[in-house]
Amino acid sequence: MPRFLLSLSFALLLTAARLTAAAVVQVHVTDAKQSSVADAVVSLIPLDAAPVFTPSTTPVVVAQQGQEFEPYVTVIVPGTRVNFPNQDNIRHQVYSLSKTKPFEIPLYGPGTEQSLLFERPGIVALGCNIHDWMAAYIVIVATPYYLKTATDGMARLVDLPPGRYRLEVWHPRLSGEANREVTIAAGDTAQQSITVILKPDRRIRRAPDGAGGGYK
Numbered sequence: 001m002p003r004f005l006l007s008l009s010f011a012l013l014l015t016a017a018r019l020t021a022a023a024v025v026q027v028h029v030t031d032a033k034q035s036s037v038a039d040a041v042v043s044l045i046p047l048d049a050a051p052v053f054t055p056s057t058t059p060v061v062v063a064q065q066g067q068e069f070e071p072y073v074t075v076i077v078p079g080t081r082v083n084f085p086n087q088d089n090i091r092h093q094v095y096s097l098s099k100t101k102p103f104e105i106p107l108y109g110p111g112t113e114q115s116l117l118f119e120r121p122g123i124v125a126l127g128c129n130i131h132d133w134m135a136a137y138i139v140i141v142a143t144p145y146y147l148k149t150a151t152d153g154m155a156r157l158v159d160l161p162p163g164r165y166r167l168e169v170w171h172p173r174l175s176g177e178a179n180r181e182v183t184i185a186a187g188d189t190a191q192q193s194i195t196v197i198l199k200p201d202r203r204i205r206r207a208p209d210g211a212g213g214g215y216k
């Protein structure tokens with residue numbers, strides 16, 4: 001092949017790669033005081049095509065550990081099963097009053113596990129009927145593109161097909177809504193900064209260790 005044809009086809013190949021190359025979006029979530037916000041759920045919902053997502057095949061775990069839920073915030077897609085192992089030496093009674101998935105698991109003991117399927121997108125606030133301070137959230141998002149912010153308030157979403165998305169941020173203490181439309185170009189590494197208004201932390205403080213709260 002003549003050299004110019006070779007370089008032409010190489011150039012065309014490069015262009016094609018650039019048009020379809022996956023993009024990266026780095027989202028930084030801060031509060032009104034410009035402090036980084038951890039445990040915020042960042043999701044990108046495709047607007048040009050219906051999102052395709054598959055539930056995780058490995059079990060997603062929300063444990064009861066030291067009379068707390070662990071982790072505090074869990075993000076999954078619809079159709080995901082979540083296991084709730086009791087890793088304490090006392091019993092717990094996990095429930096949710098949320099519209100997305102109201103449930104009440106009967107009291108269950110140390111070393112046992114209960115499991116539930118989450119089919120609808122939405123927010124599920126978890127509580128324990130025995131330990132008032134126990135609180136956690138399961139966020140079900142209908143998109144494969146999601147992450148929780150780390151302690152530096154950052155979420156780095158990769159492998160994004162180019163196109164238009166609704167960028168949504170959710171946090172347990174979010175006041176109002178936090179979303180915007182973004183257009184992602186092929187091969188791009190985009191930065192997005194989102195400031196959220198957070199309500200005061202009203203979590204119930206647990207009793208100091210040894211001061212009660214156990215229920216055998």
Ligand SMILES: [Cu+2]
Nearest residue numbers: 092128130131
């Ligand atoms: Cu409990």
